[in-house]
Amino acid sequence: MAKKIKDPGVGKSSNQYAKRFINPDGSFNIKHVNRSVSLSESYNYLISISWTRFFLWVILGYTLINSFFAIIYTFLGISQITEPTGDVFKDFLNAFFFSAQTITTVGYGAMAPKGLLFGIISSFEALIGLLSFSFITGLLYGRFSRPRANIRFSSTMVLRAHNENDCIMFRLMSRNANVMIRPHIEATLILSQKNEDKKYINNFYNLKLERNSITYLPTTWTIVHPINESSPLKDFDREELKKINGEVLILVSYYDESFAQEVHQVHSYVLKNLEHDQRFIPAFYYDDEGYTILDHDNLDKTYSDKTT
Template sequence: MPKKIKDPGLGEQSSEFAQSIMNSDGSFNVNRVNKRTNILDTYHYLINITWTRFFLLAIVAFTAVNVLFALIYLLIGVDQIMVPTNSVLENFITALFFSAQTLTTLGYGYLAPNGMLSGFISSFEAFLGLSMFAFLTGLIYGRFSKPKASIRFSENLIFRDFNTTKAIMFRLVNNRSNVMIKPKATVTLALSKLNNKNEYKRSFYNLKLEREQINYLPTTWTIVHEIDQDSPLIEYKNDELNLLNAELVVMITYFDQSFNQEVHQIHAYNFKDLKLNYKFNPAFYYDKDGKLILDFDKIDSITPYKS
């Protein structure tokens, strides 16, 4: 008989129109509202955003600081750093260039402070620039050195005959060429159903797998859950599986030699996307020299299954 487990942290409350628990990138599908901001969370935010957003924020911050100091130089009088012209725009642009040279501690020698006030402001700006670039360097190093798995999961969750019963399965591959030591899979079924109080509640089950752990992963790993008498899916007919308000939450854990520590990655499959009576095509083969070839274009390749 299938055995329920306690809520693993995903929440038992559900709805008829509840979206997937997780997004495609492995993040939880939760919108946080009325959250108090904390400046101490800035580092965590900057470490985890995408590279595109990170560099856009860096450019915006650099531009904003230079515009601010250029306006300050205009306010105290641009004659303290240059020979002023009759054009306010030209004076501002020149002050902007001077600010950029000061902030980066570059200095070409063409522009220089020639007053007490401008010297004090430019010195403070140079100190600020050193601090900003030290902080930026630390963030870039932190982003590169942060332990992170790079596992590619198949787009499809498939269902087909398996041995004397049936099974659902998916497969995965390591995107990197490093060795994954003792990868282990944990698969949780989150099943949302209407209870006798007319409320949608989630039930959770740890699915028994054909193999929960392997020693290493040089090619692909197809993870299989056989639907036997101990499976929570045994009570459903084949054509009912796609109609279930259910999803699989997958966590892969392994020891990464590159980071010299254990890393993990989470992924989710929705039963609405379950492919019935399909099988995975082989994603690797041997060339004429006997070399094993892994073709990443075939990771998601499936064909109809005929028993």
């Protein structure tokens, strides 16, 4: 008989319209309101976002700072930097290029500030440039050195017969060529159900797996939960599984040689998205020379059990 466990940290209260707790990207599905924001949070944000967004923020900041100082130089008189062209836009561009040379401390020599006021402004801008590039360098180091798991989960979770029981299965692998050392997995089932007061609450169960740890993972690992007498899902038939509001929370931990420490990654699957009678296509095979070939494109691919 399945035993309920204590709240793992997501809260017992629920709602008939409650969405999943963990998004497909591994982030928790929580909206914050009335939260105070501190400047220090920008560091965590900038080392966590994608590389594309990171460089877009860098380019945007670089453009805004240079545009700000270019407006100041143009307003105070471009003649203190270089010869005016008589065209406001061209003068602004010259001021922008001078600002870019100042903030990067390149100094080609074609333009130089004249007078005390322009000297003070350009010196202040150079200081901002030094601080800004030091901050960006720190962010780049933080992005490369930040320990993070690099696990790829199958996009689907399947339900099929296995060893005389219906079983829920999904699989995972490393996104890169690194071997995962001593990976360990925990699976928690959340069922949002009505209680005696007709209110929705979350009930939590620990899903027993065929194996919850292995020594190392160079290829793929198929995680199997048999729906037997000890499973919290044994009282639901296949059609009921599609209707209940249930989510399987996954926590994977392993030792990463790149960071020389243990890393963690979370993921989840929604029971309503179960694919019935599907079997995963093998993701690795041996070539003619005996080498193991791991095809990352096959992680998500399945075929119907009924064709076998």
